[in-house]
Amino acid sequence: MMRLNQTMSGKPFQMLAVSIDDGGRTAVTEFFSRTGFKLPALNDTDQSVGKMYGITGVPETFVIDKKGVILKKVVGGMDWNSPESIDYFTKLAAQ
Numbered sequence: 160m161m162r163l164n165q166t167m168s169g170k171p172f173q174m175l176a177v178s179i180d181d182g183g184r185t186a187v188t189e190f191f192s193r194t195g196f197k198l199p200a201l202n203d204t205d206q207s208v209g210k211m212y213g214i215t216g217v218p219e220t221f222v223i224d225k226k227g228v229i230l231k232k233v234v235g236g237m238d239w240n241s242p243e244s245i246d247y248f249t250k251l252a253a254q
Contacts, residue, residue, distance in 0.1 A: 161197055162240040163248065170252040171225065174239075176200040179209055179217065224251070 164174040176198045180186040183204050191197065203209055212221055215234065222231040230251070238244065 160239045163244060164198060166240065166245055167248055167252065170249070172248055172252050174198055177203050177208055179203050179206050222251070224254075 160174050160176070164172075167174075176187075176196075178187045178190075178200055180190075180202075181204060182189075183202050187200050187202060191200070201208065212219075212229070218236060220233040220237065221229050222233075224230050
């Protein structure tokens with residue numbers, strides 16, 4: 160996810176992590192510090208965002224266009240830096 164975010168730097172694209180951990184910002188900060196994970200993050204400790212998007216578990220990823228429309232939902236892990244992913248997001252950003 161971080162590599163894709165770096166690859167797409169300068170384009171109209173942003174990867175955003177959403178944490179549902181009960182520990183809130185502290186848990187996110189500790190995880191990021193421990194793992195070196197670096198992305199903008201939203202805390203959703205009351206899971207209101209998750210409910211709004213209908214998440215069924217983690218990880219889940221939503222691709223949302225410039226108008227806020229969900230274009231794709233991915234359940235589980237994925238190689239976000241694969242050539243296919245980069246091509247998909249490059250074409251999407253060009254729209």
